[in-house]
Amino acid sequence: MNYKHSFHAGNFADVLKHAALLGLIEAFQRKDSGFLLVDTHGGRGGYLLDAGDAQRTGESEGGILKLIDRRPIEQQPKRKATPPPLLAAYLEAVDRFDAETFPTGGNTIAALRAYPGSPLLAARALRPQDRLIVCELQPGEHSALSKALAPYPNARSELRDGYAAVRALVPPPERRALVLIDPPYEAQEDEYDAILGAVRDGLARFAQCSFAIWFPIKRRAGVARFLRRAADLPAQSVLLAELLVRPDDSPLRMNGCGLVLVNPPYRFDQALAQALPVLRDSLGEQLPSSRLDWLKKEA
Numbered sequence: 001m002n003y004k005h006s007f008h009a010g011n012f013a014d015v016l017k018h019a020a021l022l023g024l025i026e027a028f029q030r031k032d033s034g035f036l037l038v039d040t041h042g043g044r045g046g047y048l049l050d051a052g053d054a055q056r057t058g059e060s061e062g063g064i065l066k067l068i069d070r071r072p073i074e075q076q077p078k079r080k081a082t083p084p085p086l087l088a089a090y091l092e093a094v095d096r097f098d099a100e101t102f103p104t105g106g107n108t109i110a111a112l113r114a115y116p117g118s119p120l121l122a123a124r125a126l127r128p129q130d131r132l133i134v135c136e137l138q139p140g141e142h143s144a145l146s147k148a149l150a151p152y153p154n155a156r157s158e159l160r161d162g163y164a165a166v167r168a169l170v171p172p173p174e175r176r177a178l179v180l181i182d183p184p185y186e187a188q189e190d191e192y193d194a195i196l197g198a199v200r201d202g203l204a205r206f207a208q209c210s211f212a213i214w215f216p217i218k219r220r221a222g223v224a225r226f227l228r229r230a231a232d233l234p235a236q237s238v239l240l241a242e243l244l245v246r247p248d249d250s251p252l253r254m255n256g257c258g259l260v261l262v263n264p265p266y267r268f269d270q271a272l273a274q275a276l277p278v279l280r281d282s283l284g285e286q287l288p289s290s291r292l293d294w295l296k297k298e299a
């Protein structure tokens with residue numbers, strides 16, 4: 001396994017995934033009772049944007065750095081309208097993470113220096129009654145992850161296969177669960193079999209379980225079959241959100257990405273409906289587009 005998320009931290013795909021993740025957590029927290037969040041593919045937890053891999057690829061320049069600009073208003077290219085709530089909460093969380101990581105004023109430069117991955121975004125959003133379990137298979141990444149999560153008493157990391165963890169952890173004693181599945185897709189389209197297998201097993205064990213599955217879009221044909229299979233899942237509802245920063249006609253690059261949301265919280269589609277056009281307009285490069293559709297919705 002060669003994948004390192006540090007090359008991609010803060011790119012447009014992270015923006016969609018992480019904004020949605022925080023929105024899902026917020027929706028789960030509308031009820032007082034606690035829930036279990038499982039992050040099946042965690043990565044190292046947090047990333048530096050101004051050093052190493054992330055600086056080399058510069059992918060965050062097409063993502064989070066287009067949305068957060070710390071220069072004085074008069075030096076910014078154009079003032080952006082107030083973002084919708086889903087994005088505002090995400091931008092605030094990212095901004096706060098950076099400010100706390102570099103508290104000595106390093107964060108006053110125009111660009112962010114530190115960016116939280118899904119484990120840290122989630123851990124920082126937990127209430128005392130919520131729990132987070134993050135899986136990571138690469139020992140080096142897991143070691144960094146467990147250090148990153150150490151200050152958060154309700155969060156723990158496990159050096160294990162995230163798909164097997166779904167089978168082991170669902171249903172949780174809380175009887176409320178959200179599972180984020182964010183694999184590296186090194187197995188290309190074979191990854192879909194592993195994802196859908198784990199989701200089917202999870203739903204068989206706990207029908208109300210919610211899942212958020214991230215996927216890349218290169219060419220449309222590559223994802224069409226996956227989406228047909230997702231629509232067939234034995235869930236009450238399956239929502240699709242997609243963001244394309246350029247047309248989906250090249251197999252060589254990631255032209256967009258999407259989220260399949262299985263049993264999403266009530267009205268989560270409305271939060272996404274406000275956020276997606278803003279992401280499309282802010283992050284799009286060439287003929288960008290977005291899509292929000294129910295693949296399945298039982299009355």
Ligand SMILES: C[S@@+](CC[C@H](N)C(=O)[O-])C[C@H]1O[C@@H](n2cnc3c(N)ncnc32)[C@H](O)[C@@H]1O
Nearest residue numbers: 005041042043117118136137138161162182184
């Ligand atoms: C896309 S990255 C995760 C990024 C992270 N979710 C975030 O948003 O910050 C995928 C991670 O999954 C890890 N991984 C790959 N296969 C795995 C598996 N079967 N179980 C758990 N982790 C795995 C990789 O080592 C990599 O760190």
